[in-house]
Amino acid sequence: MFRREVLLGGVGILCAVGIAGRSQADPTSLVTTAIAPGVHVRRGLDEDASAANGDAIANAAFIVGRDAVAVVDPGGCLADGERLRARIREITTLPIRHVVMSHVHPDHIFGAGAFERDKPQFIGHARLPNAMAQRGDYYRATLEAILGKGHAGPLVAPTRLIDARARIDLGDRVLLLTAHGVAHSDCDLSVFDPVSGTLLTGDLLFVGRVPALDGNIKGWQNELALLKTVAARRAVPGHGPVSVSWPGATADLERYLDVVLRETRVAVKRGLDIGTAVATVGQSERGRWKLFDDYHGHNVTQAFKEVEWE
Ligand SMILES: [Zn+2]
Numbered sequence: 001m002f003r004r005e006v007l008l009g010g011v012g013i014l015c016a017v018g019i020a021g022r023s024q025a026d027p028t029s030l031v032t033t034a035i036a037p038g039v040h041v042r043r044g045l046d047e048d049a050s051a052a053n054g055d056a057i058a059n060a061a062f063i064v065g066r067d068a069v070a071v072v073d074p075g076g077c078l079a080d081g082e083r084l085r086a087r088i089r090e091i092t093t094l095p096i097r098h099v100v101m102s103h104v105h106p107d108h109i110f111g112a113g114a115f116e117r118d119k120p121q122f123i124g125h126a127r128l129p130n131a132m133a134q135r136g137d138y139y140r141a142t143l144e145a146i147l148g149k150g151h152a153g154p155l156v157a158p159t160r161l162i163d164a165r166a167r168i169d170l171g172d173r174v175l176l177l178t179a180h181g182v183a184h185s186d187c188d189l190s191v192f193d194p195v196s197g198t199l200l201t202g203d204l205l206f207v208g209r210v211p212a213l214d215g216n217i218k219g220w221q222n223e224l225a226l227l228k229t230v231a232a233r234r235a236v237p238g239h240g241p242v243s244v245s246w247p248g249a250t251a252d253l254e255r256y257l258d259v260v261l262r263e264t265r266v267a268v269k270r271g272l273d274i275g276t277a278v279a280t281v282g283q284s285e286r287g288r289w290k291l292f293d294d295y296h297g298h299n300v301t302q303a304f305k306e307v308e309w310e
Helices: 002-008 078-091 112-118 128-147 217-227 248-269 274-280 292-307
Strands: 033-036 039-042 060-064 069-072 096-100 121-125 160-162 165-169 174-179 189-193 198-206 234-239
Touching (some): 033 234, 078 112, 121 128, 121 189, 160 165, 198 248, 248 274, 274 292
Parallel strands (some): 069 096, 121 160
Antiparallel strands (some): 039 060, 189 198
């Protein structure tokens, strides 16, 4: 019930699920995979946030250069960020100078507090501050309701905003950042490491887990088309395996967005109400995605609102 209200309320997203229990996440150390030299990724679980998983449900990565480290998504809560930081310190003593927050969703940003002691640049899309102002308190309260009071972590404001493109120099590698148009969310930022040929997409790419639409479905299609022109060999999706082929791994997401948009347009044209559309659109995608029933209806609702005024 809480989930439905939250999602259909238009502000809920990946973390916003009420699950009983207040115990802390498993404190065992965080596991990362080196998917390319200097590029390390922690795989998020294909689950909703819970006390048991500590909101460690999104992929989190760090890139080690000659002079410094850049984190790309710092984890889903303060303890998750602390574990990520501890893992970085097992690998390198180089300074952590950059923490990229790929977008506003809580599973991607609430670990940022663990890195404040490093005094890095906290980097976000130019629209991230506005998104945080609108939703930050709500996200934090929701996460505290799941993890227990005091365990979400602070909402860390970005100190460097990107409105188009930007670079992060790690010494022997320069990361290229792109601020995207409204797509998965209204503040999506991607990171490309040309040295390793790795594209970190944030939630512009979902693999295996059903996509969550919190921005604009046509915008997402457009940004995905642009992103596919990046000459990467592999990508790190926001949710899914730590490394997937690029751009081949976009196929399922593209099909999903195409089906939802096309069938929603038909539903609107036929004069179906939104409830009927939610129950009928995109059902061929059922069984192809984890957590389909948790997010698909919300996605159709979003798409319906988008296309009914076309
Ligand atoms: Zn997201």
